[in-house]
Amino acid sequence: MIPFPNIDPNLISIGPIHVRWYGVMYVLGFLAAYLLIQKQERAREIGLVGVVAQDLIFYLAIGLIVGARLGYVLFYQYNNYAAYLKNPVEIIATWHGGMSFHGGLLGAALAGWIFCRRRKLPFPAVADSVFVTVPIGLGLGRLGNFINGELWGRTTNVPWAMIFPDGGPLPRHPSQLYESLGEGLLLFILLWRLRQRRFRDGMMVVFFLVFYGIIRFIIEFFREPDVQLGFLATFFTMGQLLCLAMILAGILLYFLLRAGQTGENVAQR
Numbered sequence: 001m002i003p004f005p006n007i008d009p010n011l012i013s014i015g016p017i018h019v020r021w022y023g024v025m026y027v028l029g030f031l032a033a034y035l036l037i038q039k040q041e042r043a044r045e046i047g048l049v050g051v052v053a054q055d056l057i058f059y060l061a062i063g064l065i066v067g068a069r070l071g072y073v074l075f076y077q078y079n080n081y082a083a084y085l086k087n088p089v090e091i092i093a094t095w096h097g098g099m100s101f102h103g104g105l106l107g108a109a110l111a112g113w114i115f116c117r118r119r120k121l122p123f124p125a126v127a128d129s130v131f132v133t134v135p136i137g138l139g140l141g142r143l144g145n146f147i148n149g150e151l152w153g154r155t156t157n158v159p160w161a162m163i164f165p166d167g168g169p170l171p172r173h174p175s176q177l178y179e180s181l182g183e184g185l186l187l188f189i190l191l192w193r194l195r196q197r198r199f200r201d202g203m204m205v206v207f208f209l210v211f212y213g214i215i216r217f218i219i220e221f222f223r224e225p226d227v228q229l230g231f232l233a234t235f236f237t238m239g240q241l242l243c244l245a246m247i248l249a250g251i252l253l254y255f256l257l258r259a260g261q262t263g264e265n266v267a268q269r
Helices: 021-037 041-045 050-076 078-086 088-092 101-119 123-131 134-148 175-194 203-222 238-260
Strands: 010-014 017-020
Touching (some): 050 078, 050 088, 101 238, 134 203, 175 203
Antiparallel strands (some): 010 017
């Protein structure tokens, strides 16, 4: 067993002001996206550089935060809808914890679509340029979860198991680190290499949806289900069900692209 490092979740504390590692991970993720988007040939072709790229990141940040919070309430708190209706402020109370990746993905996608409509940019090409950078933020975010000592894994006796401060007395999988490596590093390497090949606009989104869905679905078998939900459909978690929906959406998008686009849309990224 490996001791949990007990890193202070607050990077900086000045009186009532706290800068948390988790928030810093968000900032670093968006900064990485801003830099990596502009390194892609396809992004430069459509003018997604400089101020335009900065504006896109702003839209995505707002969409992600709003979507992640609403997604958490809708997907993971459906047993508590009555409480949220009685106290609607809790819906936006991000400081109380609770963010959903799948909700954040939908929120960011909607914000990106609005941005493209206003800027008159091709949404599939912009989405491709963004999605290949997303794993960086995902990997960093999972490190933030690990530092917070939250979203721990299921009990186990593997040599690298850890006892989390709020996870009870039994050793558990450090599933946050599994996700950081799988959804972060591994997925980024796959997408960054694939983007060097010539695909129709929109295909990088397909790859992200399918690969992320598969990786997260597998890792969820090592992660403790959300206490307020437990297992769904006998032994699946909510995260796994949402990942299955992602995989199906990716497959559907693939066939839509195959049916609706021509070779003129093939581009180097």
